[in-house]
Amino acid sequence: MAEVGGWIWERNLRSFLELLSHYVGYEFDATDWETVALAIEATDGWYSYPLVGEHREVEIRLAREVGGDEFRLAVNGALTPELEVRVDTLIAAFAAG
Numbered sequence: 001m002a003e004v005g006g007w008i009w010e011r012n013l014r015s016f017l018e019l020l021s022h023y024v025g026y027e028f029d030a031t032d033w034e035t036v037a038l039a040i041e042a043t044d045g046w047y048s049y050p051l052v053g054e055h056r057e058v059e060i061r062l063a064r065e066v067g068g069d070e071f072r073l074a075v076n077g078a079l080t081p082e083l084e085v086r087v088d089t090l091i092a093a094f095a096a097g
Contacts, residue, residue, distance in 0.1 A: 005074035009034040010064070012094035013071055017060070020075065023052030023086050040064060040071075056083060070095075
């Protein structure tokens with residue numbers, strides 16, 4: 001089991017989840033987004049959401065920074081080296097823009 005973590009801007013969360021889902025072979029749709037959006041509004045701590053795809057199964061944990069517009073996140077599961085690099089790159093890209 002490996003874990004890759006960091007932070008991203010809230011405005012980038014949906015795009016992050018959609019791209020991560022693509023990499024694990026899961027089709028992240030509007031219902032998934034509604035579930036995540038409602039859950040993160042209702043919690044002050046960490047929220048976990050599984051992405052069970054055709055290629056991999058990962059869990060993403062999210063927590064909004066208190067008083068901020070950013071989310072702490074961690075992606076864990078049986079990550080291949082390639083998937084670790086992709087997740088790390090997504091985090092870096094969505095933290096910057």
